[in-house]
Structures are given as C-alpha cells and as structure tokens.
Amino acid sequence: MSVYSEKVMDHFRNPRNVGEIENPDGVGKVGNPVCGDIMELYIKVKDEKIVDAKFKTFGCGAAIATSSMLTEMVKGKTIEEALKITNKAVAEALDGLPPIKMHCSVLAEEALKSAIKDYYKKKEKVK
C-alpha cells in the first residue's frame, strides 16, 4: 500500500499545469533546498480573477502533488477567494497527506500567498 492517497498519486503521476507563464501577473517562489522543497507558482489574472496558474517544483511526491492540486484549485477563483485557500484545504482536496508531508501543503499555501503579493506589487507599479 502506498503512503499516499490515490489522488496524490494521480497528481504525482500526471501533474497538471506544469511550466511557466510568460509575462505572469504574479510569481511566488518559496522553500529552500535544505529541506528539499522549492516551489514556483505563476498566475495570470484578469479582472481580479485567476485565469491561469502554472508551477515548477523541486521536491518529493507530495510537493509535486500539492503544487498540481493548488493550480487546479486557484484557476477560476477571484484573488479574494484564492487568498482563503489554506494548506489544509489543499491537503483535503488530495484526500489527505501523511503527517510528515503536511509541510508540503504549507509550502503550496505560501507559494500562492507569495504570488498574490507579487501580483499586488506589480499592480501598484502599473498605477
């Protein structure tokens, strides 16, 4: 039996939205190589709605699956709605993560918050 749920394995096997977005409206880069997880999240925003999200991840199976799930979850959401996505929500959407892997979902939440912060920063500059 795998330590991961079927859903985690599905997102690990077939990660959705891998890659980078050209001229993204927001980029979130979190993690560090010491713990073995680095996540980069790119978002494209139109009328305060996230219309596209892509990721690049250096990490374990759980880190890849949470990145993939996060991109699926944020697409179509307004920035305000996206900000409400917690690490627990990402883990639940994957039918749970082993306790020692919960830090991967925290990384996903941090990547999202960081990308949104970057979006606001860029927006400020445009103004």
Add this chain to the structure above:
Amino acid sequence: MKYIYMDHAATTPTDQDVLKAMLPFFSEKYGNPSSLYSIGQESRTAIEEARGKVAKFIGAKHDEIVFTSGGTESNNFALMGVAWANQKKGDHIITSSIEHHAIINPCKFLEKRGFKVTYLPVDKYGIIDPDDVKKAVTDKTILISIMHANNEIGTIEPIAEIGKIAKEKEIIFHTDAVQTVGHIPVNVDKLNVDLLSLSAHKFYGPKGVGALYIRKGTKIVPYLYGGDQEKRRRASTENVPGIVGLKRAIELAEQNMEEESKRLTNLRNKLIEKVLTGIDETILNGHPTQRLPNNTNFSFKYIEGESLILSLDMEGIACSTGSACTSSMLEPSHVLLAIGLPHEIAHGSLRFTLGRSNNEEQIDYVVEKLKKVVNKFRSMSPLYKKK
C-alpha cells in the same frame, strides 16, 4: 510488468535452500535448546554447528560468536557492552560521521550518560583516515568503532590499518561488517578487530538473526539479562530456525562469493558507466574502486530522490534514496552530507545495490527508465532552468 529489485543493501530475499534448512526447526524440531531431553538437544546441536560455521567463516573461534537478533542488536551490544564494562578505565569512544544509525544513535545515548564520542570526518569518497583515528585517541579512549563498508555509498574502510592502531594503543576495536560479510572476504585477525557485527538478511539469510564476534578476553558486559543462554552473554531463547538459516546462508556465500563478487563488480561498473555517460549532471558518490562489488550511489542534480523512487517503482524498479523525504527529518542522509555534498544535491541521490537476481539486460532497462524519469523531473524543476 517487469520487477527489478536493486536494493540488496536494504535486504536480500531469503534463499530457497536457506528456507528449506530452516523449516523443520519451526514445527518438527521445535525443542528449546536449553532443554535436556533429545528434541531440545537437537536444537542445541543445530545452534552449535551454526556457531562453528559462523566462526570458521570469519576466522574466529567457536566460543567467540554470540547470536543476536541482527546487525542493530550486535552494534548496540558492542557499544553498550564495552562502554559499561570499561567505564572505570575511560569514557571516550571514537567512531565516524558516516556510521549506520545503529551505531550513531547508541553513541548519542551514551553521550547523554556521560561518555564522550568523537565522530571522525571522512574525505569526499567517504574514507576515514587512520591518522585521524590515531590523533583522536586519548588516555580515556576505551573503544573505536568504524564500519567495514558504508551501507549507503559502499566505500570500504581501511579497517586493518585502524585495527593496528587500536591494537598498539590497547583499545578495543569494533567493526560493523553488516554490509561486507557474505560479500567480500572478512577475517577478524586480518582486520585486527576485537568485535564484529554481522546480519543474515544482508546475504540471503532470514531477517531477525545476526551475530556479534567477541574476541576472547575482550572486556564486555551482557546487553540482555535473563537466562544463561549464549554463555550468559545474551539471555533469551535462541532463534533456532534463524540461526540455522544463518548457517546455511554462510555455506552458500562460501560457495558463491568469489564468482558472484566478480559478476556483480562487472554489472556495477556497467551501471556506473551507463549512468554517468547517459545522464548529464550526475555524480557517483563513494570511492570509484574501493567500494562494495554491488554498490552504486548517484546524485542527479536539480531533482529530489523520493520523486525518482516513486516513478521508478511505477516502472517496476526498486531502489533507495539518500533523501530524507521519506523519513521524519528534513535533513538528507548524514553520509552524503559528510562527504561534502550540498543539501540540494544530497536530496537527489539514489542507491542501486545489485544482487543475484540482476543481470545485464536489467541494467539496460533501469538506465533507460532512469533517463526518462530524470528528464521528466528536471523539466519540472525550478533549479534546472537556472542552470
């Protein structure tokens, strides 16, 4: 789907001949070896025959072998037993920074109880310098414990030289030979050791049985207290089927070791060559030649080991990683850090350890699949693009 097992350093399948030898001792010859009646004495005879076999195989005497539950117990017994028995003489132990956790953790336990432990560094290949051992010795040193070969990177240590130093300084010397017994020649006199740990399941014997060699005259106290088994050195009813299995595994190793070692060395070299030439940005960890015949350990830059393990498993390939992602700590392997790998490279390490079931065709298959998964994860890696 093909199933290719390349994690023989973790464990080996129990040989069918070994299993056959063990089976009667579960339900037909079930006597307690401490019982005086015939069925008990049948078990006693089997144990003593096995003791003789183990002793002869490593160049020891019959009474110098104590059966244990495996490598971890043998290592714990050696460290605790010598430490408690010699604490009036001194409180200093010398070991290395790349030992198995079955050595590192008992050392930490002893440190909490007042002992001082020196963890010697290694060079980039994982070799311990005997001069460092000599320099670390103090008048309080009671034990030196250095592994014969490293379980992760396969490097074989200069045990005979270190043993000579220990002998000159009259310090008890232990080696964890769990990865070498049954694979390369091991002789306690040639290695100059006073204690040596071995484990059956690393060379096609059963799990749950091992032995500790204790040179006659070595000051050591028991690790388990209870009955008078093993000449009061290790209480507990003996694992008779396991001990019989250990004996049979040694007999088979005696017959096959030389030839198998040559075969595995060739296979290992082929795997190393194909990986290093076929996949760029790859490092071989451990010594290029002074390594176990069956061990390979690579670091694939920019990716993480667990992802590789899971993907290779989907292709029917079993191997292991030095990444900590499967454990409760976030730090990667202490061995890979000790040889100087930065964290992000240590995280992307894989160990393939070969055995009887592996052949050339499998090497080709593994390299082909490995290329595929390494490329896949590099294309997803934010580190790779920054190259």
